[in-house]
Each structure stands twice: as C-alpha cells, then as structure tokens.
Amino acid sequence: MLEPLLLALDFRTDVVRRFLFDDVIVEGAWVTIQVAVLAQIIGISLGLGFALMLVSRSRPLNVIAGFYVWFFRGTPVLLQLLILYIGLPQMVDDQTFTNELTAFRAAIIAFGINEGAYMTEIVRAGILSVESGQMDAAKSLGMRQMQAMRRIVLPQASRVVVPPTGNEFIAMLKNSSIAFTIGLVELTGAARLIYSVNFRYLELLVVAALWYLAFTTVFSILQGEVERRLAFGDRERPTTFISRTIELLSGKRGTEMVK
Amino acid sequence: MLRVVDAHKRFGHTEVLRGIDLEMAKGEVLVVVGPSGSGKSTLLRCINHLEVLNSGRIYVDGELVGYRERNGHVVEDSEAEIARKRAAIGMVFQRFNLFPHLTALGNVMAGPVHVKGLPRKEAEAAAKALLERVGLAAKLDTYPSQLSGGQQQRVAIARALAMNPKLMMFDEPTSALDPELVGEVLEVMRTLARDSQMTMIVVTHEIGFARDVADRAVFMDEGRIVEQGTPQELFDEPKQERTRTFLGLIG
Numbered sequence: 001m002l003e004p005l006l007l008a009l010d011f012r013t014d015v016v017r018r019f020l021f022d023d024v025i026v027e028g029a030w031v032t033i034q035v036a037v038l039a040q041i042i043g044i045s046l047g048l049g050f051a052l053m054l055v056s057r058s059r060p061l062n063v064i065a066g067f068y069v070w071f072f073r074g075t076p077v078l079l080q081l082l083i084l085y086i087g088l089p090q091m092v093d094d095q096t097f098t099n100e101l102t103a104f105r106a107a108i109i110a111f112g113i114n115e116g117a118y119m120t121e122i123v124r125a126g127i128l129s130v131e132s133g134q135m136d137a138a139k140s141l142g143m144r145q146m147q148a149m150r151r152i153v154l155p156q157a158s159r160v161v162v163p164p165t166g167n168e169f170i171a172m173l174k175n176s177s178i179a180f181t182i183g184l185v186e187l188t189g190a191a192r193l194i195y196s197v198n199f200r201y202l203e204l205l206v207v208a209a210l211w212y213l214a215f216t217t218v219f220s221i222l223q224g225e226v227e228r229r230l231a232f233g234d235r236e237r238p239t240t241f242i243s244r245t246i247e248l249l250s251g252k253r254g255t256e257m258v259k
Numbered sequence: 260m261l262r263v264v265d266a267h268k269r270f271g272h273t274e275v276l277r278g279i280d281l282e283m284a285k286g287e288v289l290v291v292v293g294p295s296g297s298g299k300s301t302l303l304r305c306i307n308h309l310e311v312l313n314s315g316r317i318y319v320d321g322e323l324v325g326y327r328e329r330n331g332h333v334v335e336d337s338e339a340e341i342a343r344k345r346a347a348i349g350m351v352f353q354r355f356n357l358f359p360h361l362t363a364l365g366n367v368m369a370g371p372v373h374v375k376g377l378p379r380k381e382a383e384a385a386a387k388a389l390l391e392r393v394g395l396a397a398k399l400d401t402y403p404s405q406l407s408g409g410q411q412q413r414v415a416i417a418r419a420l421a422m423n424p425k426l427m428m429f430d431e432p433t434s435a436l437d438p439e440l441v442g443e444v445l446e447v448m449r450t451l452a453r454d455s456q457m458t459m460i461v462v463t464h465e466i467g468f469a470r471d472v473a474d475r476a477v478f479m480d481e482g483r484i485v486e487q488g489t490p491q492e493l494f495d496e497p498k499q500e501r502t503r504t505f506l507g508l509i510g
Contacts, residue, residue, distance in 0.1 A: 137356035141370035142346025232360045
C-alpha cells in the first residue's frame with residue numbers, strides 16, 4: 001500500500017531489504033557492537049577507579065582523578081581519537097607500535113578512556129548518594145574503608161549508577177561512528193561505503209538506523225531487567241519492558257507486589 | 260572494661276566534649292542522659308573511633324582505641340588495627356543504618372563473613388539463632404524496607420551481637436521509633452543486660468528503662484558529665500540544678 005508512494009518519492013524498500021543483511025553491513029554492525037561494549041567496559045573500570053580516587057581522603061589521588069576528568073571531558077572525543085591514532089605514532093615513531101595500533105584498537109582505547117571520565121562522575125554521584133550512616137555501620141562492624149566500600153557502599157550506589165550508565169552505553173553505540181574518521185568501517189561507515197557506490201543514500205542510512213534501533217532496543221530491555229534486580233525488596237519494583245509484556249500476555253495489570 | 264580519660268573533641272570552633280572521665284566495669288549497664296547537643300552521641304562515636312578525639316584517651320578492655328602508645332606518645336593506629344578494635348565494640352544507631360541491599364539474615368551475617376572470615380554456613384546458623392533471639396525468626400529473608408522500625412532496630416542489635424562484642428553501645432536506639440514500637444526494642448535490650456550480662460552503654464531518654472536496667476546513670480550537658488550515680492539517685496534526688504531542669508523537661 002505504501003510502496004507505490006515510496007516509489008514515487010524515490011525510496012526503494014527493496015534496496016533496504018537487500019542491504020539489511022548485506023555482509024558489509026553485518027560486518028560493520030559487529031564492529032560497532034564490539035567497539036561499544038569493550039570501550040564501555042574500559043570506561044566503567046576507569047570510572048570506578050577514578051571515582052574511588054576522587055572520594056578518597058588522599059589529596060594526590062584527588063588531584064590525579066580531577067585532572068583526568070578535566071582533560072577527557074574537556075576535549076572532543078574525536079580530538080582524543082586523533083591524538084592516539086595519528087599523534088602518538090608520530091611521537092613514538094616505532095613501526096611495531098604503529099602496526100599494532102589498528103584503527104579498531106585505537107577506537108576502543110580512545111572511546112574507553114573518554115568514557116571513563118564521564119563514568120567517574122556517574123560513579124562518584126552514586127557513592128555520594130549512599131548515606132554516611134552506611135559507612136558508619138560497616139566500620140562499626142570492623143570493616144576497613146575499602147571493604148565497606150565494596151561490600152556496602154558500591155552495591156547500593158549501583159542502583160543510582162545503572163540508569164545513567166545505560167544512557168552512556170546507548171550514546172557510545174551511536175557515537176562510535178566517529179571512528180569512521182580514522183578509517184574504521186563500523187555500521188555507519190559500512191552504509192556510507194555502500195551508498196558511495198550505488199548512490200541509494202537514504203535506503204542505506206535507513207538500513208543503518210534499523211540496526212542501531214535494534215541494538216538500543218535489546219539493550220534497553222536488558223537494562224530494565226538489571227534495574228529490577230537492584231530494587232532490593234522495595235515494594236514496587238520498577239516495571240520493565242519484559243515485565244509489562246508478561247503482564248499484558250497473562251492479562252494481569254498494575255505493578256507487581258513482591259511477597 | 261571502658262575507661263575514658265579527659266576526652267576532648269572539637270568540631271571546628273565548637274567544643275563538643277570538654278573533658279570527659281568515665282569508667283565502666285565488665286557487665287555494667289550505663290545509661291547516659293542529657294539534652295541534645297550535650298555530646299552523648301559524639302562520646303559514643305569517639306569510643307569506637309568513628310570520630311577522632313582531639314585529646315584524651317579511651318581504653319576498651321585495657322586497649323587504647325585508635326592509637327598505639329609509643330614512648331609515652333600516642334600514634335594513630337593502622338587502619339587494620341582500628342578495624343580490629345572496632346569489631347569488638349558493637350554499635351546500634353538511632354536510625355538503624357541497616358544495609359538496605361541485604362536481607363535481615365544478610366545484615367547479621369555481614370560482619371562474621373566479611374570481617375571474621377567465617378564460612379557462610381557457620382555464619383548463617385549463628386545469624387539465624389541471633390535473629391530468633393530478637394524475635395525475628397520469621398523475617399530472615401526480608402529486606403529492611405519491608406520491616407517496621409522496631410523490627411529493623413532488632414535486626415541491627417542482632418547484627419552488632421553477631422561480632423560477639425565485649426561492649427555494646429546504643430545511640431538513642433528508640434528515639435526514631437513510633438511509640439508503640441519502643442517496647443519491643445527495650446525488651447530485647449533488657450534481656451541482653453539481664454541474661455547475657457552484656458556490658459552496655461545506652462544513650463536514651465527512656466527513664467523507666469534506665470531505672471529498670473541500668474547500674475549507673477550519667478547526666479551530660481555541654482560536653483561535660485554534670486552528675487552521676489545510681490538511677491535512683493540521679494532520677495529521684497538529682498543534686499544539680501541542671502539535672503533537675505532537664506528531668507523536668509522530659510517528664
């Protein structure tokens with residue numbers, strides 16, 4: 001029904017269908033997922049480490065972490081990527097270094113380090129959201145600072161940290177297309193490569209958009225489940241896509257009561 | 260068991276403790292009363308080194324808390340040492356401070372498992388017994404958010420007892436509770452004092468409880484101990500004007 005209209009507008013759904021699972025596109029999608037997941041893991045790890053440094057009572061550690069956040073949040077990620085991929089090899093001037101530093105690796109490292117700066121602030125906010133009485137109680141039981149942090153404070157902070165981290169990851173999935181600048185063929189790059197040959201711009205961009213939407217949809221569902229698990233027996237657990245779907249299918253309504 | 264010698268504590272320019280001297284024998288129950296801001300809570304927090312004294316010394320069971328003595332000087336202990344000494348002092352907070360991400364059982368097991376390194380099975384059996392003792396055998400798998408205030412405070416008492424402390428400190432344990440829930444918490448504390456001969460220092464405004472359970476009562480005001488004696492002496496025949504005024508106020 002729609003197709004004649006789209007044809008008249010020069011949008012060919014058959015091109016979208018043909019390229020949706022094209023090898024180059026699938027390959028690009030796979031690169032995007034790998035870069036985003038690995039960079040996010042690096043970002044979360046760095047964020048955790050630097051956030052602990054920021055809240056610690058050591059002045060030097062505060063300063064180091066503060067500098068890291070200041071620099072990597074304060075300059076464009078594209079600039080950081082170029083510094084790593086083009087600038088550093090010039091300085092090091094070593095063939096093995098240049099060979100080992102593929103565009104793929106450079107993207108993961110640069111995005112990871114950049115993400116770490118944002119994650120530092122997110123984790124710090126999470127730690128500050130846990131009331132000080134929790135630390136008092138943990139210490140009164142004989143826990144050391146780091147032990148209390150790991151066993152008592154961070155698990156509670158995670159509840160505050162997860163939603164913005166989900167945001168960050170979704171942004172990472174999309175913004176990883178910046179790496180096409182250094183020649184990494186990820187999802188957007190793959191679409192650009194193909195339309196530069198067949199000139200079906202919009203169709204290929206729609207193909208890429210469909211893949212991004214698929215990724216973010218799946219991820220949002222997973223995030224909802226994680227948040228649900230972190231509700232620690234609160235009477236009303238947040239509803240999620242999955243829980244709502246189950247409710248809808250089983251004919252139940254309203255929020256689920258726990259015990 | 261507890262010896263506080265000339266304890267001073269300042270927060271900025273405010274002097275919260277102005278020379279506290281206090282001694283407690285093993286098995287003794289001491290009740291501390293006094294207006295808010297008199298330094299009662301700060302005293303407790305200094306005893307387990309959650310706050311650091313500006314001067315003076317505190318000994319628990321003969322050991323200096325938070326410090327080592329070296330050639331007549333005191334040096335702050337290592338973190339591990341401070342933690343070890345703290346583990347022997349149980350503390351119950353006004354606002355319970357239960358760990359919201361752990362069940363009642365998890366709260367009571369946290370100390371034994373993570374601090375003492377007890378195997379989970381063993382810690383779990385002990386924690387169950389403790390929760391039974393405070394009347395919460397039916398709430399093992401319940402999270403704090405689903406417990407009443409009185410139940411939460413009883414879990415908190417069990418959590419502190421799980422470390423087998425030599426000294427238990429209660430910082431206004433019933434003042435955040437609805438009136439009808441106060442009794443159940445006091446009952447647990449009463450049993451603890453009577454049946455287990457626990458050495459206890461209790462900051463409270465529950466005069467009835469103090470008369471029943473305390474061996475000695477202390478009245479604090481403006482960072483000093485104004486008056487002390489048996490509960491009868493302090494509550495029935497207060498010698499100081501300030502004590503009389505305060506007791507009149509809390510009825």
